[in-house]
Each structure stands twice: as C-alpha cells, then as structure tokens.
Amino acid sequence: MRLGISLYPHLIKANYDLEEYLIKCAKAQIKVIFTTLINVKKDNQELFQRFLTLTKIAHKLGMEVYGDVDDTVYDEFKLDKNNREQIMYFFTTELGLKGIRFDAGVSAEGIAKLTHNHEDIKIILNSSNPAQEIPYLLSLQAKKSNLVACWNFYPQRYTASSLPYFVEKMTILKTEGILSQAFVALQRPDAQGPWQHNDKLPSIEMHRDLPLDFQVRHFVALGVDDIIVSTQFLNDEELTTLNNINLHKITLNLKPSIEITSAEKTILSDQNVHFVRPDLAEYMIRSTFSRLKYRDLDIPPRSFEGKSFAKGDIVILNNKAQNYRGELQIITKQMASDGIRNWVGQLDENEQNIIDCLMPNREFSFNLI
Incomplete structure (x- = not known):
C-alpha cells in the first residue's frame, strides 16, 4: 500500500x-x-x-x-x-x-x-x-x-x-x-x-x-x-x-478503561501479537497468541457494570478463565458477561467499521489514545 x-x-x-x-x-x-x-x-x-x-x-x-x-x-x-x-x-x-x-x-x-x-x-x-x-x-x-x-x-x-x-x-x-x-x-x-x-x-x-x-x-x-x-x-x-x-496492518484507535491494569495494558499495547484466529467465532474476534505470550501475567477478575457486552467492546480473559487467561477478544455481537472477561475499553462507532475488515489471519494492533 x-x-x-x-x-x-x-x-x-x-x-x-x-x-x-x-x-x-x-x-x-x-x-x-x-x-x-x-x-x-x-x-x-x-x-x-x-x-x-x-x-x-x-x-x-x-x-x-x-x-x-x-x-x-x-x-x-x-x-x-x-x-x-x-x-x-x-x-x-x-x-x-x-x-x-x-x-x-x-x-x-x-x-x-x-x-x-x-x-x-x-x-x-x-x-x-x-x-x-x-x-x-x-x-x-x-x-x-x-x-x-x-x-x-x-x-x-x-x-x-x-x-x-x-x-x-x-x-x-x-x-x-x-x-x-x-x-x-x-x-x-x-x-x-x-x-x-x-x-x-x-x-x-x-x-x-x-x-x-x-x-x-x-x-x-x-x-x-x-x-x-x-x-x-x-x-x-x-x-x-x-x-x-x-x-x-489494521490499526484501531482505542480509549482504554480507566480501570485497566498494567498487565492488561501490556497486552493491548503489544504491536506484534494480535492476529485474527482463523475459525471465526459468532460473537467475537479472538486474538489467542496473547494468552501464550502472557500466560504468566496476573489478571484478577474485575466487575462489569453491564449484564452484557456489545459490539466494539474489547475484553481480556482474566484468571478465572484459567488456561485462556490473557486472550484478547473484540466483541462483534451482543453477549452475556460471564465473569471470565475483563472489559478494557470500547471502539467508537467509526472504529467499529474497521472491525468488519478483520478477516481470518489478519494482523491488527491498537493505538491507545
């Protein structure tokens, strides 16, 4: 390009x-x-x-x-x-x-x-x-x-x-x-x-x-x-x-949650780890390499005010998710909050148009604003 x-x-x-x-x-x-x-x-x-x-x-x-x-x-x-x-x-x-x-x-x-x-x-x-x-x-x-x-x-x-x-x-x-x-x-x-x-x-x-x-x-x-x-x-x-x-590569501007921890910010800020998992899930885009690279990070569960996540929400799996801890997900369809995901921010309406371009195996990263 x-x-x-x-x-x-x-x-x-x-x-x-x-x-x-x-x-x-x-x-x-x-x-x-x-x-x-x-x-x-x-x-x-x-x-x-x-x-x-x-x-x-x-x-x-x-x-x-x-x-x-x-x-x-x-x-x-x-x-x-x-x-x-x-x-x-x-x-x-x-x-x-x-x-x-x-x-x-x-x-x-x-x-x-x-x-x-x-x-x-x-x-x-x-x-x-x-x-x-x-x-x-x-x-x-x-x-x-x-x-x-x-x-x-x-x-x-x-x-x-x-x-x-x-x-x-x-x-x-x-x-x-x-x-x-x-x-x-x-x-x-x-x-x-x-x-x-x-x-x-x-x-x-x-x-x-x-x-x-x-x-x-x-x-x-x-x-x-x-x-x-x-x-x-x-x-x-x-x-x-x-x-x-x-x-x-695709880049997404994200204003992170004020409650984000240093471990979660490390995962969000990594410019080289995020790829779209090829077997596209119905409710989300999964970036799974981060759970391998950051498997030793401590990510305590954090309460979420809403009962469900909406399109554009960015979540990171916490300690409750056990071996999935550290996986980053971009929500694409409303889904219930089950306690294993920490909300770390939401993409605005314009940025959500870019989500639709995240096809299998495409690399992406976040610009934290």
Missing part, C-alpha cells in the same frame, strides 16, 4: 516553493502524486512549465505522477486518441507521467491496448463502477499489472459512494488482481480541490467529515492499494499524521 497527494498546477501560485513541499511529502512516505491536465493550456507556457517542474521534482524524489485526462486534453494538444504511440510518447516521455487516468474519451479496446506498453506505464480507469468494466477489459486481454481502478472523488455532499457498494466493488478488484486507488479528504476549509465547488472530496460518503487518520486507516483495512489525499496542500501536522500510520 502507498500514500499519495493531489496537486493541481493551475491552482499553484507562481511563487510557491513546490520543491520544498514535495521534499516534506517524500519524508512523510508519500509515493504517488495525482494531478490533472484538464486545466493545462498549451499556450500558457508558465502553467505548462509548472507541470513539467512538478513531474521532474517528483521523479527525483522517487514519486510517481499520475495525470487525469479527458477529451479536452486531446483537443488542446492536438492528440489522436486512437494513436497509441502518440499518446504514450506525449504523456510519458514529454510530460513525465508514470500513469494516465482516462476520465473519458478512450474505448475499452483502446484501454486494453494501452496496458501493453514496454515502460509499464499504469493505465488508470475512472472506475467507481468497476464491476461492469473490469471483466470486459480482461476479456480484451488487458495486461493486469498495468491496469489500475481509481475511484472518483465527490465534491458534492451526499453524492459519494456508500460503504457497502465500495466493499462490493473492492471485492471484485481483489478477486481479479487489479490494483486500486481511492481518495481521502482533508478537513480544512482552505484545502483546495480542482473545482469551484469543493466539499472535501472523499471517495466514500461516510468519510466526508471524519479525521484524515481514520479515513486512511479504514482504507488500509479495506485493502486499497493507493490512498490519495484529494485536496492540496497538506500542512506539517497532516503530513506527520500520514507518516505515523501503519500501512501494513
């Missing part, structure tokens, strides 16, 4: 220090830059040079630049969209792009042919509806390794994809082995998007008003390959947030 940013050359002021910004981004594990050619004009040499400067600096820093194009771009630069050699030469050799996102204007047959290029340039679909496009493209012998499905971002509130729809289409992409991209949104009103109307630009609606940290961790859990911030520019705090996110 990789992190990305968006840059819109027509909104970058002439005196802006682009190189300094990109150096900061590179230090924050940014590997992908999404940009657009739709607003670039051939006769605007200042803007055109700014675009070339962007790709040159990015390549020097080890970043890949992916550009969004449509019919207006072909018209502006006098390109024949049916001429594969001309398209690839212009976008890759002249402009320095490592991926081309075709918002419109190229047929499925043309897309399939473009994936067969010697430079392994990524051909990116506007694929908020990949179920209809991917099977057909594969039937045309498109090269999978050069095909990427990229979700839209949505400037209008209430118009972005639902989570169930996103999960359904992601399942198709994973089954077919197609790389995926999706956008997360900054929460600052001064963050810039490419259009005049800009209401944070997420790919899925539930993310629109949620913290950047959660959006990225959610997409990590959902298996998105490239997670791209849709608006510019990120400040130092936001870059630090991105840099601190583990892109290789």
Whole structure:
C-alpha cells in the first residue's frame, strides 16, 4: 500500500516553493502524486512549465505522477486518441507521467491496448463502477499489472459512494488482481480541490467529515492499494499524521478503561501479537497468541457494570478463565458477561467499521489514545 497527494498546477501560485513541499511529502512516505491536465493550456507556457517542474521534482524524489485526462486534453494538444504511440510518447516521455487516468474519451479496446506498453506505464480507469468494466477489459486481454481502478472523488455532499457498494466493488478488484486507488479528504476549509465547488472530496460518503487518520486507516483495512489525499496542500501536522500510520496492518484507535491494569495494558499495547484466529467465532474476534505470550501475567477478575457486552467492546480473559487467561477478544455481537472477561475499553462507532475488515489471519494492533 502507498500514500499519495493531489496537486493541481493551475491552482499553484507562481511563487510557491513546490520543491520544498514535495521534499516534506517524500519524508512523510508519500509515493504517488495525482494531478490533472484538464486545466493545462498549451499556450500558457508558465502553467505548462509548472507541470513539467512538478513531474521532474517528483521523479527525483522517487514519486510517481499520475495525470487525469479527458477529451479536452486531446483537443488542446492536438492528440489522436486512437494513436497509441502518440499518446504514450506525449504523456510519458514529454510530460513525465508514470500513469494516465482516462476520465473519458478512450474505448475499452483502446484501454486494453494501452496496458501493453514496454515502460509499464499504469493505465488508470475512472472506475467507481468497476464491476461492469473490469471483466470486459480482461476479456480484451488487458495486461493486469498495468491496469489500475481509481475511484472518483465527490465534491458534492451526499453524492459519494456508500460503504457497502465500495466493499462490493473492492471485492471484485481483489478477486481479479487489479490494483486500486481511492481518495481521502482533508478537513480544512482552505484545502483546495480542482473545482469551484469543493466539499472535501472523499471517495466514500461516510468519510466526508471524519479525521484524515481514520479515513486512511479504514482504507488500509479495506485493502486499497493507493490512498490519495484529494485536496492540496497538506500542512506539517497532516503530513506527520500520514507518516505515523501503519500501512501494513489494521490499526484501531482505542480509549482504554480507566480501570485497566498494567498487565492488561501490556497486552493491548503489544504491536506484534494480535492476529485474527482463523475459525471465526459468532460473537467475537479472538486474538489467542496473547494468552501464550502472557500466560504468566496476573489478571484478577474485575466487575462489569453491564449484564452484557456489545459490539466494539474489547475484553481480556482474566484468571478465572484459567488456561485462556490473557486472550484478547473484540466483541462483534451482543453477549452475556460471564465473569471470565475483563472489559478494557470500547471502539467508537467509526472504529467499529474497521472491525468488519478483520478477516481470518489478519494482523491488527491498537493505538491507545
């Protein structure tokens, strides 16, 4: 998985220090830059040079630049969209792009042919509806390794994809082995998007008003390959947030109980011990390695105010559980409290969406907040 940013050359002021910004981004594990050619004009040499400067600096820093194009771009630069050699030469050799996102204007047959290029340039679909496009493209012998499905971002509130729809289409992409991209949104009103109307630009609606940290961790859990911030520019705090996110496993933010013991906190804080047991239980997700690693810890039983545990509750088995002592469980369905489990905290409503991504054998850890 990789992190990305968006840059819109027509909104970058002439005196802006682009190189300094990109150096900061590179230090924050940014590997992908999404940009657009739709607003670039051939006769605007200042803007055109700014675009070339962007790709040159990015390549020097080890970043890949992916550009969004449509019919207006072909018209502006006098390109024949049916001429594969001309398209690839212009976008890759002249402009320095490592991926081309075709918002419109190229047929499925043309897309399939473009994936067969010697430079392994990524051909990116506007694929908020990949179920209809991917099977057909594969039937045309498109090269999978050069095909990427990229979700839209949505400037209008209430118009972005639902989570169930996103999960359904992601399942198709994973089954077919197609790389995926999706956008997360900054929460600052001064963050810039490419259009005049800009209401944070997420790919899925539930993310629109949620913290950047959660959006990225959610997409990590959902298996998105490239997670791209849709608006510019990120400040130092936001870059630090991105840099601190583990892109290789699911992480859950948890505010622990004020009654938690040092032994329980040790189990919760272990970044390497928690895996989803493969035989999924009906009422919970079990992390059983912790009971082996911490079998000698003393975990006295603690009273629980409620009669039952609810989805999102985190419990650790206590001394009464005998050889199961130290096992950590994430409750997924209301169940009775039987005295062998100590309640150590509850995931909030947003974090509970990540629970649904905890499939057998997946590694996870907690960030205690």
